Amino acid sequence: MQEGKPLQSKQINRELLLTILNSPKWFFTTVSVLGIIVMVAMGAAGYMINQGFGVTGLNRPVMWGFFITNFVFWIGISHAGVMLSAILRLSKAEWRRPATRAAEILTVFSLMTAMTMPLIHTGRPWRTVYWIYTLPFVPYDYARGIWPNVRTPLVWDPSAVYTYLTSSILFVVVALIPDFAVLRDRTTGMSHRIYGLLAMGWQGNARQWKLQIIAGVLLSALILPVFVSVHSIVSWDFGMAVSVKSWHSTVFAPYFVVGAVHSGVSAVAFVLILLRYVYGWQNYIRHEHIDALARLLVVVATGWFYFLVMEILFGFYGREADEIAVRDYQFMVSPWNIWMMIFVGVTYFLPVAIWLSRSARRNLWIMSLACISVNIGMWLERFLIIVPGLARKQLLTFDWYTYTPSAVEWIIVGGTFAMVTMLMLVIARVVPLIPLYDIKEGEILRTEIKIGRVTVPAVFRED
Amino acid sequence: MVTTNKIKHKWGMVVDLDRCTGCQACVIACQAENNIPINTKDYFQQRRAYEWIRIERYWEGEFPNVKAKFIPILCQHCENAPCEPVCPVFATYHNDEGMNVQVYNRCIGTRYCSVNCPYSARMFNYWQPNWPDSLRNQLNPDVTVRTRGIMEKCTFCVQRLRRGEVNVEQRGIEPLTGEKITGERKLNYRQMQEGNYLPACVQSCPTNALQFADQYDETGPVKERFDEANEIVEKRHHGEHIDENHTRTYRLFEEVGASPNLIYLKKVEPFPLEKRPR
Structure with missing residues (x-):
């Protein structure tokens, strides 16, 4: 049973296309400010590439730091898209409808942002583009026998992430076609032609709808293995490292996947609250949707917490001196022990306590707080896995050291957040972030008629 | 410099820790031989010093019964090197002479190899290397000067091996004495194996704590040690008892499973320092 008043088709079109056909005043100011932050971050990255990696805080034991943390974080955020769209579409959860598009687009942009991280974190990025990244205009240099080494997780990574990126873009575009057609019919001039091109001759007849739905379901089913594999492979960047004791663990793949869903769904919930506040979509993003996401998150968070405890337990179970050294550094040495406490608190105990209360789930301010705290915590999680593990890599205590990020790293990491926000705002200007046809379908499905004393659904879906 | 040798090599080093005095001569020799940038105070404080071989110093016991222990650590040239499969x-x-080889031109600087090296033996060039003008003419012409953004590490002074090969095989000159090799001696590739090809650190070690030779060389100084070490690994694999008091041979971090081509020798202390009879 859904809440809220039934909506008319015209009203849906008018309200959801509001952001596209006329943009609010704050739009250009906000986008420019974010754009400046992104430019500053790009400048910092350029400075770093020009000067060398000495400008970062990295050193010999801790060769990976903020960039890899940020990479894993954004890959994690990207898992929201498929979690919400594919799994909930296949399981026919009605409350998914307003959340899917925003989640998928967040997936695409966070993946794109994530992939800039390993690129600029390499010592010679121009060679990385040449040898690793199979961009359309830079194929492998197979003519000279220069193939990448397929045994390394660093080659599995781009393969998995680009597969995920490609399929996510396909997923978004297939779902966008009917909405592009709506936009095509309501615009003139250049934008009419562009939307016409993107709508690919959508007429809205029965055959096209059927194909569109089949494509959506097929893509949902096909994308699921990719969804699981992407973050597993990202976790193998660490799990395959035999020399770093706290990384070399078989629990990492499920641990990272569940953690990614945890942070991703929280991020989507926050984005939805933000959209509701900014564009006034109270009729579409209702309390029931946020409530459902929060209830889902309680399960995901608890699953994640289980893996967290397991990971630590496995670490102690072996009772190897080098593993104990890492754990001692994580739990006993300041400031890592403080970060560790903050991390467990803001990732599990604070948000789950909030989500367990119905009134807190329906208070958007408290929900925003919980979702932001989960994401702060999940960023810290990756940081607390990567850095202490490297700082106490083996028992050669002479080499032990710590890591302090430099200003350049802070600016670049801040820039990625500005970039994703900016891209989300810009795309909100171009495509409707809430799928029109999906909402309309939902509205049709929820209509009810009275027959005698009983109320029954007016529409019956056969499948 | 194409190798034309038909004899199979497997180079190995034995580090006798009981002989090491921690004098750092090997560190200086390596620095001079391999065009390693000058390690400034800043580099050390940032923990970014270039040390292809470094002497790690550990204190044993409580003051005043304190004892300094030294261990030279360099690239272990592992047979099953963790750094190799992770490089994209x-x-x-791994080349066919038992060496772990770094190709500077290919390196893109992901630093994964260094992350995966249990011995922290791989250095990253955080800055463009820079020498004062007075030292520019001192650079070794046989060794590449590495650019920033790539990894570098101990090569077992492979340039000396290649130089020796050219001298012995193509020119017929004995590398150390500079004399012409005549007759059948030229065909005897043993010329390369013992004494003629030594890494800079081994050559400079005043106490002969470092020994370097071909593991296949029956009369060489390291074969016995490697046989002993391999036997211990074999025994451990089968769960047999190993008498730790009668062997000094061990490999560093054997449990990682990298099987290095470097062996350390250390007498196991019979009892702790403070209980030792005075």
């Missing part, structure tokens, strides 16, 4: 561009690989 094959910048590091």
Whole structure:
């Protein structure tokens, strides 16, 4: 049973296309400010590439730091898209409808942002583009026998992430076609032609709808293995490292996947609250949707917490001196022990306590707080896995050291957040972030008629 | 410099820790031989010093019964090297002479190899290397000067091996004495194996704590040690008892399973320092 008043088709079109056909005043100011932050971050990255990696805080034991943390974080955020769209579409959860598009687009942009991280974190990025990244205009240099080494997780990574990126873009575009057609019919001039091109001759007849739905379901089913594999492979960047004791663990793949869903769904919930506040979509993003996401998150968070405890337990179970050294550094040495406490608190105990209360789930301010705290915590999680593990890599205590990020790293990491926000705002200007046809379908499905004393659904879906 | 030798090599080093005095001569020799940038105070404080071989110093016991222990650590040239499979561009690989080789031109600087090296033996060039003008003419012409953004590490002074090969095989000159090799001696590739090809650190070690030779060389100084070490690994694999008091041979971090081509020798202390009879 859904809440809220039934909506008319015209009203849906008018309200959801509001952001596209006329943009609010704050739009250009906000986008420019974010754009400046992104430019500053790009400048910092350029400075770093020009000067060398000495400008970062990295050193010999801790060769990976903020960039890899940020990479894993954004890959994690990207898992929201498929979690919400594919799994909930296949399981026919009605409350998914307003959340899917925003989640998928967040997936695409966070993946794109994530992939800039390993690129600029390499010592010679121009060679990385040449040898690793199979961009359309830079194929492998197979003519000279220069193939990448397929045994390394660093080659599995781009393969998995680009597969995920490609399929996510396909997923978004297939779902966008009917909405592009709506936009095509309501615009003139250049934008009419562009939307016409993107709508690919959508007429809205029965055959096209059927194909569109089949494509959506097929893509949902096909994308699921990719969804699981992407973050597993990202976790193998660490799990395959035999020399770093706290990384070399078989629990990492499920641990990272569940953690990614945890942070991703929280991020989507926050984005939805933000959209509701900014564009006034109270009729579409209702309390029931946020409530459902929060209830889902309680399960995901608890699953994640289980893996967290397991990971630590496995670490102690072996009772190897080098593993104990890492754990001692994580739990006993300041400031890592403080970060560790903050991390467990803001990732599990604070948000789950909030989500367990119905009134807190329906208070958007408290929900925003919980979702932001989960994401702060999940960023810290990756940081607390990567850095202490490297700082106490083996028992050669002479080499032990710590890591302090430099200003350049802070600016670049801040820039990625500005970039994703900016891209989300810009795309909100171009495509409707809430799928029109999906909402309309939902509205049709929820209509009810009275027959005698009983109320029954007016529409019956056969499948 | 194409190798034309038909004899199979497997180079190995034995580090006798009981002989090491921690004098750092090997560190200086390596620095001079391999065009390693000058390690400034800043580099050390940032923990970014270039030390292809470094002497790690550990204190044993409580003051005043304190004892300094030294261990030289360099690239262990592992047979099953953890750094090799993780490089996405094959910048590091194992050659057929038992060496772990770094190809600077291929390296893109992902630093994964260094992350995966249990011995922290791989250095990253955080800055463009820079020498004062007075030292520019001192650079070794046989060794590449590495650019920033790539990994580098101990090569077992492979340039000396290649130089020796050219001298012995193509020119017929004995590398150390500079005399012409005549007759059948030229065909005897033993010329390369013992004494003629030594890494800079081994050559400079005043106490002969470092020994370097071909593991296949029956009369060489390291074969016995490697046989002993391999036997211990074999025994441990089968769960047999190993008498730790009667062997000094061990490999560093054997449990990682990298099987290095470097062996350390250390007498196991019979009892702790403070209980030792005075």
